[in-house]
Amino acid sequence: MDLDLAPVDRAPTYELVISRLKNEIFAGRLRAGDRLPGERQLSEQLGVSRASVREAIRALQALEIVNARPGNGPTSGLIMTARPRIALSNLLRLHVGLASYSVADLMAVRVSLEAQAVTTLVAKDHIDLDGLHALLDRMAAPGVTPDEAQDLDAQFHLSLASQADNPLLADMMQALRDAIATSMLDAFRAQPDWPAFAAGIVAEHRAIVDALEARDGALAVRLMRDHVEAFYDAVADRIEPGATGATAAIGDPEA
Amino acid sequence: MDLDLAPVDRAPTYELVISRLKNEIFAGRLRAGDRLPGERQLSEQLGVSRASVREAIRALQALEIVNARPGNGPTSGLIMTARPRIALSNLLRLHVGLASYSVADLMAVRVSLEAQAVTTLVAKDHIDLDGLHALLDRMAAPGVTPDEAQDLDAQFHLSLASQADNPLLADMMQALRDAIATSMLDAFRAQPDWPAFAAGIVAEHRAIVDALEARDGALAVRLMRDHVEAFYDAVADRIEPGATGATAAIGDPEA
Structure with missing residues (x-):
């Protein structure tokens, strides 16, 4: 007997990462001016590859939700954008x-x-x-x-x-x-x-x-x-x- | 004598791809409903890696500029979005x-x-x-x-x-x-x-x-x-x- 299985419907991992970050915003836990954790930290917390985190962040940058600020100080890094x-x-x-x-x-x-x-x-x-x-x-x-x-x-x-x-x-x-x-x-x-x-x-x-x-x-x-x-x-x-x-x-x- | 060279200021390749596609839109050569060439074709035409093309397209999808439609027919593939x-x-x-x-x-x-x-x-x-x-x-x-x-x-x-x-x-x-x-x-x-x-x-x-x-x-x-x-x-x-x-x-x- 052959099993007749429909393909698993699974969004690409970077989309799941985007979704998780969006939910943090909707829940008010990420606000304008907040700094995102680094790529490695996000990758470890979310249990996904750094490549997926990177792709998600690039998409959020395209939407101007996240801005990359150069340098190493407390106001540098990936900052949640204040105005779109x-x-x-x-x-x-x-x-x-x-x-x-x-x-x-x-x-x-x-x-x-x-x-x-x-x-x-x-x-x-x-x-x-x-x-x-x-x-x-x-x-x-x-x-x-x-x-x-x-x-x-x-x-x-x-x-x-x-x-x-x-x-x-x-x-x-x-x-x-x-x-x-x-x-x-x-x-x-x-x-x-x-x-x-x-x-x-x-x-x-x-x-x-x-x-x-x-x-x-x-x-x-x-x-x-x-x-x-x-x-x-x-x-x-x-x-x-x-x-x-x-x-x-x-x-x-x-x- | 040591050369004192400033680092080359170079945008990531996927951003250059986005920029090129945007310019096609602004010039009126890409309109709503048009279909984008496939990843391989774009990669060959633009002389960049398929990974860079993929990243650019994901960013444009995040902006709802490009929509992926499933299938292999003439209306499937990467279509320029009609409404944002x-x-x-x-x-x-x-x-x-x-x-x-x-x-x-x-x-x-x-x-x-x-x-x-x-x-x-x-x-x-x-x-x-x-x-x-x-x-x-x-x-x-x-x-x-x-x-x-x-x-x-x-x-x-x-x-x-x-x-x-x-x-x-x-x-x-x-x-x-x-x-x-x-x-x-x-x-x-x-x-x-x-x-x-x-x-x-x-x-x-x-x-x-x-x-x-x-x-x-x-x-x-x-x-x-x-x-x-x-x-x-x-x-x-x-x-x-x-x-x-x-x-x-x-x-x-x-x-």
């Missing part, structure tokens, strides 16, 4: 590249988050208006280049998100910005009348800051939506993926 | 576990995205109102359990996001839901008067659907915000991480 900004950015950028998401999709989500940020801000006692105006002064300076303006524009929007005291909101905003950074820069560079275009962006930003100062949330939200949507309409043909695919790799934080 | 829902969920859940984000952070972002979804929906000619009412009928059925209600609640909110025709919005919503799914279920189960609590949720959902049917976007957004925030206020002490850390692993899609 780069992982989020990478994921979004890759999926714009894979055409899972269009730039229009990203813009619509960005508008929602920007609206959330300014709504939160107008409810706060203190807003760093001086910091925002200082960024806009730099952006309004004669001779500002598209590259400088793109960077200052990012800082302006990220400052609003950061001041809203919601790290997920700020990280999402950063990721969405990063995902379209090179496309935006291409669009800036292609403007036939760059100084006028830059001045328009600064004026729209100033109006948003004024609305924040007046604690007029509805106006600030409306101005922000108009600002992002007008920008997108003006440059949509240049920032859709495909149009800029060849240069998008420049901004790859891991390239 | 699971990767986004994992990332958010892990970072709730790592205490990078609080459930309050997630809820605030979720409210923004829900508002975006209903705003988009009221501008559409067709909304699947019947489908939404059918879900609510099932949620209003006598004897509905917290587990069933949680699932139906998720389907309701995801249906709104999906109908907004923005895959990123839908994927973010799914990821945010997944990240707090077990915490929400704990909160449902702990309600002292579950039938009344469930009826309240259904009534709030019905009001949102009515506002959508009337194409009253402002009302729909307000009702949605009130609904999510009221729910959060009612159960906040149960769904903050730490309170539910021990059970959160149950819902791990990879556990």
Whole structure:
């Protein structure tokens, strides 16, 4: 008589290691900033080969869950990551590249988050208006280049998100910005009348800051939506993926 | 004379392989649904060991950029992933576990995205109102359990996001839901008067659907915000991480 045995369904060992480490995180026993035991110690504790531990850790590094810090001190080694900004950015950028998401999709989500940020801000006692105006002064300076303006524009929007005291909101905003950074820069560079275009962006930003100062949330939200949507309409043909695919790799934080 | 040479700064080979594959994505030469060459072919083309190729692919699998499909047919093998829902969920859940984000952070972002979804929906000619009412009928059925209600609640909110025709919005919503799914279920189960609590949720959902049917976007957004925030206020002490850390692993899609 022949036995009719189905194959044993067994995940690769490194996946079991990942699963065990994830459960430690979900259970709150591994927190951001904690240091993982070394490869040998993990291998002994878990009863698996060092190769399996290494593979698991590489996968967690790809997810930006674990960061390797050089050196031998107490803050070196494999540290649990505090914020997945780069992982989020990478994921979004890759999926714009894979055409899972269009730039229009990203813009619509960005508008929602920007609206959330300014709504939160107008409810706060203190807003760093001086910091925002200082960024806009730099952006309004004669001779500002598209590259400088793109960077200052990012800082302006990220400052609003950061001041809203919601790290997920700020990280999402950063990721969405990063995902379209090179496309935006291409669009800036292609403007036939760059100084006028830059001045328009600064004026729209100033109006948003004024609305924040007046604690007029509805106006600030409306101005922000108009600002992002007008920008997108003006440059949509240049920032859709495909149009800029060849240069998008420049901004790859891991390239 | 001794030469004083600094060490060569060289990324591990598997990282170079990842970088090359990412650049193919950014350049639009690898799209969702495409099949990667096999391990041997990649190893020959890139001039690296098969072990390096394997490590790179495992890291890309951890990021849900590549999916392994079993079998030998034309749709099997290593396929470029179409949607990073699971990767986004994992990332958010892990970072709730790592205490990078609080459930309050997630809820605030979720409210923004829900508002975006209903705003988009009221501008559409067709909304699947019947489908939404059918879900609510099932949620209003006598004897509905917290587990069933949680699932139906998720389907309701995801249906709104999906109908907004923005895959990123839908994927973010799914990821945010997944990240707090077990915490929400704990909160449902702990309600002292579950039938009344469930009826309240259904009534709030019905009001949102009515506002959508009337194409009253402002009302729909307000009702949605009130609904999510009221729910959060009612159960906040149960769904903050730490309170539910021990059970959160149950819902791990990879556990």
